[in-house]
Amino acid sequence: MLRFFAPLIAPLVGLLFVCALLYAVIAAPSAPAAHLASEEFHLPPKDIHYSFEGPLGKYDNQQLQRGFQVYKEVCSACHSMRLVAFRDLEEIGFSKPEVKALAKGWATETPSVNPDTGEPATRKSLPSDFIPGPYANETAARAANNNALPPDMSLLAKAREGGPAYIASLVTGYADAKTFTKDGKSLMKEFPDFNTPTGLHFNPYFANLNIAMPPPLSADGQVTYADGTKATKLQMATDVSAFLMWAAEPKLENRHRTGLAVLAYLVIATLLAFGAYRNIWHGKKH
Template sequence: MLRFFAPLIAPLVGLAFVCALLWAVLTTPHTPVVPSAAEAFHRAPRAIHYSFDGPFGRYDNQQLQRGFQVYKEVCSACHSMRLVAFRDLGGIGFSKPEVKALAKGWAIETPSLNPDTGEPATRKSLPSDTIPSPYPNEIAARAANNNALPPDMSLLAKAREGGPAYIASLVTGYRDVPPALKTAFPDFTTPPGLHFNPYFANLNIAMPPPLVADDQVAYADGTKATREQMAEDVSAFLMWAAEPKMEDRKRTGVAVVAYLILATLLAFGAYRNIWHGKTH
């Protein structure tokens, strides 16, 4: 008798285990997940069309030059671009004399000291220099920004989810805390020194609003400098800084795809020619 039931023991044990598992799942009370304030009120970046979108997109040098002007006059007060050399700006249409003139607008600290004051000596930047930080070190940067370290902007457009659209949305997204948020989350606060911005991950950001009004920058090409225009221009410039070879990569990709299509057609033609009339 025992030998008759022995083969059934393992399946019965397995069935009992499955039944116990199903019973535990079905009878366990499920606590509803309540979203946090950041999850409920965080916004995705605005849908913004850039000239470099898509496989055939190209940078607009005029827009990039306007974006550099916004960076120079607004963003460079807090943010460095230590991976971008001044001579790289020739890639967005600036001539060599213009690059030299732009470089001279920044001062670079040298290892030596001023013999008269004892302070670090400085010199005018050269085209070969990278865009420096406005602060001598991280401690000074944090001290000037409520203990928040302004990130280097060289790769910012590639380092942030949403890319340039996120940057453009963020710098124009500052506003008062909406009443709906206060109602849904009475404990939510924006601490002193921080600013409410629904495009930032936790809604409170240390960076003050950088673009506070239209015409904050006077564009050399006469373009109307609205806040949205300045945001889109500087975010496009930061995209170029993060990926200056994008156009070359796209051209290479199109050439490779065209080659593969041609090679496929030739291979198919050769196959048809070789096996024409063959029987299997």
């Protein structure tokens, strides 16, 4: 009798195992999903209009120059732009003498080598140099920022979801977690245990609501614009985010022009092909 049932034992055990697994996956009650403050109270980027948006969009050089001024006077204290050279600034309207003066007067000198001793040294920057960062290396950057690493800003506008609007929203979005509300709901009432750890700052536009970067734009008029534009916090944020978009995609206008030329070519080619088709098959039966 055992010999008769022995070949069936292994398949039967396997079948029971599969049934138990299917029950665990399908039929068994699932645990409720975790309710997180970062999911309910995170805000999308503000609706900010930029001149370079859309297929016909173009950069506003005055805005880009203002944005560079905000980067120079505010952001460059912590953030580098190692992929942007000083001479690239000529593309946004700075003259060669202005670029030369900017490079020479930059707060951080360019790393170099002493030709006499071969030891590491620094020198005044040249227009051909990339914009030097504020720290010698990553270790120094972390040591100065509570172990947080300020990201390089060269490609930041393309690397972050939401692009320049996200950057502008983030730098103007700092708030008090104790009084913050969204859609009529209070953060502290919904999540009484929520807290902002020491060294971090509450910002609803940041993914987990707490960010290491302190508010970079503290008040209106923090920067005095050369063109007389009123430097509100939102204006400075919009200008610097537009400048970062140019830094990340300086050939955007060329791409727009190329795209329009290609579309025009395709429309003309389509019309010519259709005309040739009508001419060849005119009056002929299929």
